[in-house]
Every structure is written in structure tokens, then in C-alpha cells.
Amino acid sequence: xxxxxxxxxxxxxxxxxxxxxxxxxxxxxxxxxxxxxxxxxxxxxxxxxxxxxxxxxxxxxxxxxxxxxxxxxxxxxxxxxxxxxxxxxxxxxxxxxxxxxxxxxxxxxxxxxxxxxxxxxxxxxxxxxxxxxxxxxxxxxxxxxxxxxxxxxxxxxxxxxxxxxxxxxxxxxxxxxxxxxxxxxxxxxxxxxxxxxxxxxxxxxxxxxxxxxxxxxxxxxxxxxxxxxxxxxxxxxxxxxxxxxxxxxxxxxxxxxxxxxxxxxxxxxxxxxxxxxxxxxxxxxxxxxxxxxxxxxxxxxxxxxxxxxxxxxxxxxxxxxxxxxxxxxxxxxxxxxxxxxxxxxxxxxxxxxxxxxxxxxxxxxxxxxxxxxxxxxxxxxxxxxxxxxxxxxxxxxxxxxxxxxxxxxxxxxxxxxxxxxxxxxxxxxxxxxxxxxxxxxxxxxxxxxxxxxxxxxxxxxxxxxxxxxxxxxxxxxxxxxxxxxxxxxxxxxxxxxxxxxxxxxxxxxxxxxxxxxxxxxxxxxxxxxxxxxxxxxxxxxxxxxxxxxxxxxxxxxxxxxxxxxxxxxxxxxxxxxxxxxxxxxxxxxxxxxxxxxxxxxxxxxxxxxxxxxxxxxxxxxxxxxxxxxxxxxxxxxxxxxxxxxxxxxxxxxxxxxxxxxxxxxxxxxxxxxxxxxxxxxxxxxxxxxxxxxxxxxxxxxxxxxxxxxxxxxxxxxxxxxxxxxxxxxxxxxxxxxxxxxxxxxxxxxxxxxxxxxxxxxxxxxxxxxxxxxxxxxxxxxxxxxxxxxxxxxxxxxxxxxxxxxxxxxxxxxxxxxxxxxxxxxxxxxxxxxxxxxxxxxxxxxxxxxxxxxxxxxxxxxxxxxxxxxxxxxxxxxxxxxxxxxxxxxxxxxxxxxxxxxxxxxxxxxxxxxxxxx
Numbered sequence: 001x002x003x004x005x006x007x008x009x010x011x012x013x014x015x016x017x018x019x020x021x022x023x024x025x026x027x028x029x030x031x032x033x034x035x036x037x038x039x040x041x042x043x044x045x046x047x048x049x050x051x052x053x054x055x056x057x058x059x060x061x062x063x064x065x066x067x068x069x070x071x072x073x074x075x076x077x078x079x080x081x082x083x084x085x086x087x088x089x090x091x092x093x094x095x096x097x098x099x100x101x102x103x104x105x106x107x108x109x110x111x112x113x114x115x116x117x118x119x120x121x122x123x124x125x126x127x128x129x130x131x132x133x134x135x136x137x138x139x140x141x142x143x144x145x146x147x148x149x150x151x152x153x154x155x156x157x158x159x160x161x162x163x164x165x166x167x168x169x170x171x172x173x174x175x176x177x178x179x180x181x182x183x184x185x186x187x188x189x190x191x192x193x194x195x196x197x198x199x200x201x202x203x204x205x206x207x208x209x210x211x212x213x214x215x216x217x218x219x220x221x222x223x224x225x226x227x228x229x230x231x232x233x234x235x236x237x238x239x240x241x242x243x244x245x246x247x248x249x250x251x252x253x254x255x256x257x258x259x260x261x262x263x264x265x266x267x268x269x270x271x272x273x274x275x276x277x278x279x280x281x282x283x284x285x286x287x288x289x290x291x292x293x294x295x296x297x298x299x300x301x302x303x304x305x306x307x308x309x310x311x312x313x314x315x316x317x318x319x320x321x322x323x324x325x326x327x328x329x330x331x332x333x334x335x336x337x338x339x340x341x342x343x344x345x346x347x348x349x350x351x352x353x354x355x356x357x358x359x360x361x362x363x364x365x366x367x368x369x370x371x372x373x374x375x376x377x378x379x380x381x382x383x384x385x386x387x388x389x390x391x392x393x394x395x396x397x398x399x400x401x402x403x404x405x406x407x408x409x410x411x412x413x414x415x416x417x418x419x420x421x422x423x424x425x426x427x428x429x430x431x432x433x434x435x436x437x438x439x440x441x442x443x444x445x446x447x448x449x450x451x452x453x454x455x456x457x458x459x460x461x462x463x464x465x466x467x468x469x470x471x472x473x474x475x476x477x478x479x480x481x482x483x484x485x486x487x488x489x490x491x492x493x494x495x496x497x498x499x500x501x502x503x504x505x506x507x508x509x510x511x512x513x514x515x516x517x518x519x520x521x522x523x524x525x526x527x528x529x530x531x532x533x534x535x536x537x538x539x540x541x542x543x544x545x546x547x548x549x550x551x552x553x554x555x556x557x558x559x560x561x562x563x564x565x566x567x568x569x570x571x572x573x574x575x576x577x578x579x580x581x582x583x584x585x586x587x588x589x590x591x592x593x594x595x596x597x598x599x600x601x602x603x604x605x606x607x608x609x610x611x612x613x614x615x616x617x618x619x620x621x622x623x624x625x626x627x628x629x630x631x632x633x634x635x636x637x638x639x640x641x642x643x644x645x646x647x648x649x650x651x652x653x654x655x656x657x658x659x660x661x662x663x664x665x666x667x668x669x670x671x672x673x674x675x676x677x678x679x680x681x682x683x684x685x686x687x688x689x690x691x692x693x694x695x696x697x698x699x700x701x702x703x704x705x706x707x708x709x710x711x712x713x714x715x716x717x718x719x720x721x722x723x724x725x726x727x728x729x730x731x732x733x734x735x736x737x738x739x740x741x742x743x744x745x746x747x748x749x750x751x752x753x754x755x756x757x758x759x760x761x762x763x764x765x766x767x768x769x770x771x772x773x774x775x776x777x778x779x780x781x782x783x784x785x786x787x788x789x790x791x792x793x794x795x796x797x798x799x800x801x802x803x804x805x806x807x808x809x810x811x812x813x814x815x816x817x818x819x820x821x822x823x824x825x826x827x828x829x830x831x832x833x834x835x836x837x838x839x840x841x842x843x844x845x846x847x848x849x850x851x852x853x854x855x856x857x858x859x860x861x862x863x864x865x866x867x868x869x870x871x872x873x874x875x876x877x878x879x880x881x882x883x884x885x886x887x888x889x890x891x892x893x894x895x896x897x898x899x900x901x902x903x904x905x906x907x908x909x910x911x912x913x914x915x916x917x
Contacts, residue, residue: 122222125208130155130171133217142224144194160192178207178218191222200229252352255338256285260301263347272331272354274324290322308337308348321352330359401445401874407807409438413900414811447602450510451585453876454609461504461613462879465639468498468563471505472533475512479520480678487526490516495534498563502637507610514603515567515630522628523571532566540564541617541633548576549621552583552608557615559635568629574622582620583608607632668694668908672713674704674730675748676722684717684748694908701725705733708740718762720749731762792818793911796837798828798854799872800846808841808872811900812907825849829857832864839910842889844873852881855888868910872903 116123116136122143125134132150140146143158150157155171156164183189183203191201202223210216246253246264252272255264262280270276273288280287285301286294313319313333321331334351358371414420416431423431453459472494483490512531519529538560543549574582585605607630608618615635622628671693675681678699685695693715698704701722708716716734720727727747735741746764795817799805802823809819820837822828826849828840840858844851851871858864869889875881877892885892890910893903 119221122224123219124150124155124222125217125219126155127215127217128175130168134219139222142193142222143191149194158191160190160198163190174205174218175216178205178216180204180206183220191224200225249351252354253349254280254285254352255347255349257347258305260285260298269352272323272329272352273321279324288321290320290328293320304335304348308335310334310336313350321354330355401449404801404803405438405442405445406874407801407803409435409442410807410811410900410903412438414814420810420814444602447606449876451602451606451609454606454613459609459613460879461507463502463504465500466503466505466508467500468503468533469494469496471508472512472531475509476516476531479513479516482517482520483529484678486520486523488520488523489528490520491528491530493530493532493534498533498535498636499638501563502639503614503634507613508634511607511610511632511634512565512567514607515565515632518603519567519569519571519628519630523569527570529567529569532564532568534564535636536562536564536633538562543619543631544621544629547621547623547629548579549619550579550582551619552612552617554617554633555612555615557635559615559637561636561638562616563634563636565632565634566629567631568627570627573624573626574620574628575624579620579622583618604630669714670711671695671715671717672704672708673697673717674699674701674722674727675717675719676700677719680719680748688717701727701730704730708734708743709737712739713743716743716745717748717766718745720747792816793839794818794820794835794837795907796820796822796828796831796840798822798825798840798846798851799843800824801843804843808903811903815904817907825851825854828854832858832861832867836863836867838868839907840867840869841907842869842871844871844875852884852888855885859888870906870910 116134117138119136119138122139122141123134123136124132124139127133132153132155135147135150139150143150145157156167159167181204183205189201189203190198192198202225204221206219206221208215208217208219247266247268249266249268252269253264253266254262254269257263262283262285265277265280267277269280273280275288286297289297311334313335319331319333320328322328332353332355336349336351338347338349355371358374361371361374412431412435415423416428416435418428450459472492476490476492480490482488516529516531523529538554541551541554541562541564543551583604585602604618611618611632611634616633618633619631620628621631671685671688673681673684673688673695675684675697676699681697681699685697688695696707696711696713698707702725704716704718707713718727718730722730725733727749731745734743734745744763746766747762748766795812797805797808797812797819799808800823805821805823809821812819820831820835822831825846828842829849831837832840842851842854851873855869855871858867858869868891871885871889871892873892873894877885877894882892891906893906
């Protein structure tokens with residue numbers, strides 16, 4: 001059979017010049033038998049012609065056939081005709097065979113194409129010139145080019161520009177001796193997408209048979225390994241992290257393989273054993289053991305590898321390591337196997353701890369685990385020391401910042417009140433400016449220090465059972481004057497079902513004060529501010545959906561009952577874009593109206609921190625130009641009523657905001673001022689205290705009756721027009737009380753018709769406005785004033801700040817007290833040993849001998865054991881500090897909210913104990 005003809009070439013969808021079929025083997029048994037028969041027939045005819053030669057005449061050659069003689073030429077012609085017929089038969093059969101081959105080739109080619117398109121990898125073929133002649137569907141997805149755009153183009157179009165030149169050379173080299181292999185072994189390969197994006201690839205090369213119908217071509221398999229590279233990068237990063245953690249571990253860390261060879265060590269191992277990492281890697285783990293343990297260790301290691309599990313090594317036995325210098329030391333070892341299901345072969349990770357110090361401690365104290373406990377104790381002490389350092393720093397800052405301000409505020413208050421002599425109007429104005437500026441600065445310092453303590457995690461709740469109704473009522477008194485100064489109507493709506501609950505009274509007051517002060521600051525003259533307090537549930541904690549707002553996340557807890565505090569104003573409002581800035585420290589909204597107001601932006605941030613400290617949250621709703629509503633939710637934990645809680649007079653009488661002291665020495669007469677106008681109350685109280693009275697104030701008639709019953713006054717000044725119970729009703733109840741019916745009452749009113757008041761038993765009527773002389777005239781003969789020459793009360797001042805000592809001395813001497821000045825704890829102890837004073841005013845933070853030590857020393861000496869001690873400090877007292885002072889001092893005043901009147905009131909509260917001894 002002749003050689004099979006080459007198949008036709010087509011430009012199919014997979015590439016130019018790619019064959020329609022491969023080389024198919026033919027079977028022509030039918031042609032063979034037909035051709036053989038015809039050939040045999042021709043040979044018979046020739047043979048007959050040869051043997052039938054009868055005539056000797058060469059011109060008369062004949063062939064004898066069955067029918068007779070035939071000329072030779074006719075026989076030859078028959079033979080040729082038979083051959084022609086045979087050739088036609090063979091050609092026909094070959095044509096049929098070729099057709100069958102083509103059909104089978106097309107089918108196989110289609111099958112091959114489907115297989116290539118179904119391949120998960122990109123597949124392409126290039127010819128010897130580097131021209132792309134075939135691509136599959138995956139190549140289109142990988143590179144973004146269509147099949148038509150890639151066919152006929154050089155393969156370099158799929159490579160980044162920087163690789164193309166070198167690739168030409170490498171391609172030519174490969175074609176010199178093409179063999180199946182991976183491309184670029186050991187190098188990173190990149191493909192270039194149509195959009196210019198590069199991506200890592202992995203390529204396999206396979207040349208076709210040069211003798212095949214398609215000749216030499218290079219078939220390439222292209223895999224996008226971006227995810228693999230990312231996984232490898234993550235794996236490397238993870239290994240780096242593990243390595244860093246490994247090296248950062250405080251203990252020695254090493255890993256060994258299943259043969260006991262060291263495959264990883266950290267830097268602590270170098271320090272522990274004295275070997276460099278390079279000297280240990282690849283060596284047997286037994287190199288780190290004393291010689292006497294090595295043989296047994298090999299057996300134990302092999303046993304462990306049979307059933308590896310995390311555990312301590314050699315439990316109940318003493319283990320020792322061997323340093324490079326031959327020195328042995330006790331160790332504690334923990335074992336943890338890895339694999340065999342991990343990415344590495346079976347390994348064992350060991351943690352090695354040098355327990356030399358522990359063993360030494362155990363030997364001394366006879367306790368097996370003493371070193372571990374010691375380390376824990378040491379670390380705890382370090383943390384406690386760090387916390388104490390923070391506390392000391394904040395305490396020092398508090399002391400150093402507040403102490404000089406107290407002197408500034410105190411002296412300026414004395415100047416503006418005329419306690420140090422008469423001043424003209426201009427001088428009083430300057431004094432008032434200094435006083436207000438000092439108070440403002442003190443408030444800012446307090447906020448900064450409080451926020452610092454919150455951020456440092458040092459501000460703790462001091463929970464107690466608090467009558468919330470009284471707390472809320474007293475909280476509004478602190479801002480009422482500010483509201484009146486701006487003609488702002490301040491209203492309150494408090495749910496009367498609110499009872500006694502656990503909370504930090506001071507911090508809740510601070511929350512309400514900050515929010516009310518903020519509302520008043522940003523409300524225009526003549527506006528309104530309302531305080532609404534009610535009970536609610538966790539499900540009720542939400543904002544008004546009709547207004548822009550911000551609600552901070554409520555901490556997860558079991559609390560379901562909450563106290564809802566809402567302060568609403570009709571002030572300037574807040575823009576929606578500024579709402580996220582609220583409740584953040586040192587941030588103020590960026591509005592022209594807001595920038596006109598002073599402040600640091602700490603108030604709202606402190607409110608948030610204090611609410612979160614209680615386990616609550618905060619929120620705000622506002623519309624620009626229409627006002628704002630700031631809301632606080634605090635957990636409400638109601639407690640049962642007790643006798644102590646029923647005595648609500650304690651809260652009223654101890655409220656510093658309601659107490660003004662007189663300028664007398666020992667046991668001054670007590671005046672009760674009942675006035676709902678705070679400005680008028682302060683004016684009356686101020687004039688009374690200048691004339692030698694101790695003054696307490698009440699804003700309602702009901703409160704006045706409570707105070708009078710609790711502490712009967714020597715004199716009552718009464719405003720007639722009061723909310724709820726008026727002055728006339730008060731007079732009726734007063735006269736009905738056996739204990740109070742003889743108390744002289746001065747009616748103070750703007751009305752001229754006061755005959756009814758006199759008829760009810762009032763001694764005097766004073767019409768507004770009045771002067772100090774008129775007030776003194778009205779009081780004439782009602783109360784016996786202190787007589788001159790009364791023995792002075794001796795007060796010992798103990799403070800290391802000379803300016804503050806001088807201020808306190810000046811204030812007290814102006815009140816008629818005798819003062820002894822001391823500037824340190826040791827000096828104070830000596831002064832008391834010489835003469836015991838009637839009262840000691842004591843600072844806590846002093847060098848050498850501090851206030852705690854002074855107070856303790858006073859209680860240890862018989863002559864001073866009952867001496868009243870009033871602590872005046874800028875130090876932030878912890879629960880521990882208060883517990884230390886509880887049995888040693890009588891009263892504690894913080895310089896945080898210091899003013900002259902409160903100090904004098906505390907002095908007088910402490911002094912009666914002198915007469916009770």
C-alpha cells in the first residue's frame with residue numbers, strides 16, 4: 001500500500017493550521033481481494049497466450065482461447081484493460097477510505113477541542129515562530145483577550161513588557177531541544193491581562209512530534225496561581241508571626257523532628273544553653289542533656305512519639321539542662337506535638353524554663369510551687385505599682401493645680417464680698433472677674449482630671465443608697481442662678497415614683513449639672529430648658545425617629561430597669577454632620593454660635609464616660625435652630641427603705657450649695673432664710689453672715705419646716721410668695737409647732753400689704769429692695785448677738801503651701817478665730833504637743849510626714865484624741881484612703897469645689913464637738 005495522503009488543513013475555531021484529523025491507519029481487505037482476482041485473471045490470459053503459440057511464422061502469433069485463436073496484440077490489450085480496471089477499483093476504494101478518515105478525524109478533533117475547552121487550566125499552542133495557533137476558553141477568561149484577538153499574535157503579547165526581550169531568547173533556546181518541562185523553574189512568572197493587570201502564573205510546556213501532521217508546536221498549560229501566592233504569602237506571614245512569637249517567648253522554645261534532631265530554636269534557647277542557633281540546628285536533642293540522662297532519654301523519646309500528646313515532661317522528676325560550658329541547671333519542660341495532619345511532618349515543640357530561682361526558693365521555703373507564685377506576686381505588684389504611680393501622678397496634678405487656685409478664688413471672694421475692707425465699684429468688679437475666672441479654670445481642671453482618671457481606668461463608682469428625688473432637686477439648684485442670669489425658664493418634670501436606688505451620688509449630680517449647664521450655655525436669652533426624669537425599660541431606650549440624632553451603644557448586661565434623664569432646650573441646635581462629634585473628648589461642634597462659647601469640649605465626653613461607668617449610655621437628638629435633647633440612661637436598682645433613708649433632712653442639711661456661714665467665732669446665732677429666688681437668698685444670707693449669723697437656706701416652705709425641725713434656728717427670714725406652700729401657710733404650721741412657735745420671723749416681700757403676716761405672728765416686715773442697714777434695723781432686738789471678748793476658738797492650719805495657709809488664716813481671722821500656722825506634718829505634731837487647738841485643718845499631701853500620718857498621730861495621743869480634724873485636700877481619695885481616714889478625721893472637704901462659705905460652714909459643723917467633749 002502506498003503512503004496515506006496528508007489530511008486537509010482548516011482554519012477551525014482553535015487555530016490556524018490546526019489539522020482536521022490525525023493520521024488514521026487504513027484497512028482495505030475488500031480492495032485487496034478484488035485486485036488480486038483481477039491480477040490472477042490477467043496472468044492466466046498471458047499464460048495461455050504463451051503456451052498457445054502454434055505457428056512458426058512470427059507474423060502469425062496467435063493465442064488460444066476457449067473460443068479459438070487470438071492475436072498477441074489482443075491479449076496484450078486485454079491485459080492492459082484488466083490492469084486499468086484494477087486501478088479504477090483501487091482508486092475508488094482509496095477515495096472512500098480517505099473520506100472515512102476525514103470524517104473520523106473531524107470527530108476526533110471536535111472531541112479534542114471539547115476536552116481542551118473543558119480543561120480547568122488555560123491551554124494554548126504556538127508554532128516555531130512563537131505565533132499563537134490555538135487557545136482554549138480558559139485562556140480567554142484568564143487574560144481577557146478573545147480567541148480571535150490572540151490567534152496569530154506572538155506569545156509575548158501575554159507577557160509583561162519587562163520580560164518580553166528575555167523570553168524571545170529563552171524561547172529560541174527551548175526550540176533547539178524541546179522537552180516536556182515546567183517553565184521558569186525557580187522563578188516567578190507573570191501574565192499580562194488585556195487591562196494591563198499582571199498576575200502570577202505557573203506554566204507547563206510540552207512539544208508536539210515534529211513528524212506529526214502538524215509539525216513541531218509547543219503546547220502550554222497556564223494556571224493562575226494568584227490565590228496560591230496569596231495563600232503562600234499568608235502562610236509565610238503566619239510562619240513569620242509564629243517565628244516572631246517563638247523568638248519573643250520569655251521561655252526557651254525548640255522543635256525536634258521524629259528522629260530527635262533539633263529543627264527550630266528561639267533566642268531564649270541561646271541564652272539558656274549558651275549555644276548559637278547554628279550550633280544546635282540539626283543536632284540531636286540529647287546534646288542539651290547531661291550525659292547520665294541521654295541513654296534513657298532516647299528510649300523515653302521513642303515511647304513518647306508512639307502516642308504524642310501535650311503534657312509536661314518528667315512529671316514528678318527533676319529535669320536538668322546542660323549548658324555549653326558544662327554547667328547543669330534545673331529546667332521545666334512542656335511538650336506539644338504537631339502533625340501528622342499539619343503542613344509539616346511530625347514534630348514536637350518544647351518549652352524550656354530555667355527554674356533555678358524557683359528551686360532555690362523551694363529549698364529556702366520548702367514549697368514546691370513558690371517560685372511560680374512569687375512571679376505572679378511580683379507581676380501583680382508591678383501592676384499595682386504602676387496603678388499607684390498613675391494614682392500618685394493624678395493626685396499630684398490635682399494637688400498642684402487646685403491648691404494655688406484655692407488661694408486665688410478664696411482671696412478674690414473675700415475682696416469682692418468686702419471682707420478685707422471696703423472697695424469701690426471698679427475694684428469690686430475686678431475682684432468678681434478674678435473670682436469667676438478662677439472658678440471657671442478650676443472647673444476645667446476638674447473636668448480634665450476626671451476624664452484622665454476615666455481614660456486611665458482609675459475612676460471607680462462609690463455606690464450607695466441615694467434618695468434620687470432629693471438628689472435631682474438639689475442638682476437643679478446648682479444651675480438655677482445661671483438660668484436666672486439669662487432669663488431662661490428652667491422647668492423640671494420628675495417621676496414621683498422614683499425612690500431610693502444604688503448609684504454614685506456625686507457622679508450622677510455631675511452628669512445632670514454638666515448637661516444642664518451645657519443646655520443653658522447654648523440657649524439664648526429668654527429661652528427654656530427642661531429636665532425630665534422617669535423610669536423606663538431596656539426596650540424603651542431609643543431616640544425620636546423624627547429628628548436627627550446619635551445614640552451610643554448600650555453595654556450588654558442583665559439590667560432591664562433604667563432611669564431616663566432628658567434635658568431639652570430650645571437653643572441653637574446642632575447640625576446633623578456635627579452629631580457624630582458629640583461625646584468625644586476635646587471636640588466641639590464647628591458652628592459660629594458654638595465657637596462663641598468658652599469651653600474645652602470635655603463636659604459631654606465626661607457625661608458619656610460617667611454613664612458608661614454606671615453601665616448606661618447617652619444619646620442626643622437635635623435640629624439646627626430648633627434646640628436639642630440630650631438623654632442619659634442609667635441602670636435603676638431600687639433598694640428597700642431604711643430609717644437612715646427616711647431622714648431626708650440629712651441630705652438637705654449637708655448640701656453645700658444651700659449653706660452660707662456667718663462671720664462670728666464660737667456658736668453664732670443660726671438664721672434660716674426661706675427664699676425661692678436664689679439671688680435674693682444669697683443677698684440676705686451674705687448680709688446676715690457679715691453681721692455674725694450662721695445661715696442655712698431653703699427654697700420652699702416645706703424644706704424650711706424640715707430644716708427648722710431638724711435644727712431649730714434663732715431667726716427665720718421668710719418670703720411670702722413661695723411655690724406650693726406659701727409664707728402664710730408656713731406661719732400657721734410654725735406656730736403650731738411647740739418647738740418652733742417662739743422663733744422670731746422676719747417677712748421679706750415686695751408687697752406693701754403685710755398686715756395679715758403680722759397678724760399671724762411675724763415680728764418684722766422688710767420690703768424689697770432693702771439695704772444692710774435696714775436689715776440690721778429689722779433684726780434689732782430679735783436675737784442676742786455674740787458678746788465681744790468671747791474666748792476665741794483656736795484653729796491649727798497644716799499645709800505645705802504657704803499661700804494657701806495665709807489665705808485660710810486670713811479668712812478665719814476675719815471671722816474672729818485664732819489661727820496657728822504650720823507648714824508640715826512634723827511641725828503640726830509638735831504644735832499640738834505644746835497646745836491642743838479646738839480644730840485642725842489638715843492637708844493630706846505633704847512631704848516627709850503626710851496628713852494620714854498626722855491624723856493617726858493625733859488619735860494616738862491622749863490630749864488630742866478627741867480634737868476635731870477637718871481635711872482640706874485636692875487629692876483624689878480612693879475607697880482605701882477614705883477607710884484610713886474614717887476613724888481619724890471628722891470631715892473631708894475637697895478643693896475641687898472649694899469656696900469660703902462652705903469652708904466656714906464645715907468649720908462650724910466641726911466646732912460644736914468641742915463643747916460635747
